[in-house]
Amino acid sequence: MPAVKVRDNESFEKAFRRFTKACEKSGLMSEIKKHQHFEKPSERRKRKMNAARRKQRKLQMIENA
Numbered sequence: 001m002p003a004v005k006v007r008d009n010e011s012f013e014k015a016f017r018r019f020t021k022a023c024e025k026s027g028l029m030s031e032i033k034k035h036q037h038f039e040k041p042s043e044r045r046k047r048k049m050n051a052a053r054r055k056q057r058k059l060q061m062i063e064n065a
Contacts, residue, residue: 002026
């Protein structure tokens with residue numbers, strides 16, 4: 001869990017903004033969204049296969065450039 005210490009003379013809004021950024025960086029928000037709804041094993045496999053394909057395509061684009 002990311003933690004943010006409020007600095008001297010720092011507004012709550014700024015500290016909260018830093019906290020949300022830290023949560024996004026750590027992947028906490030995407031993890032929460034992923035677990036909001038049940039995902040069938042077949043859907044999980046499809047999602048992972050599509051991500052692997054995208055990654056391969058991206059690597060090929062970089063190689064060819």
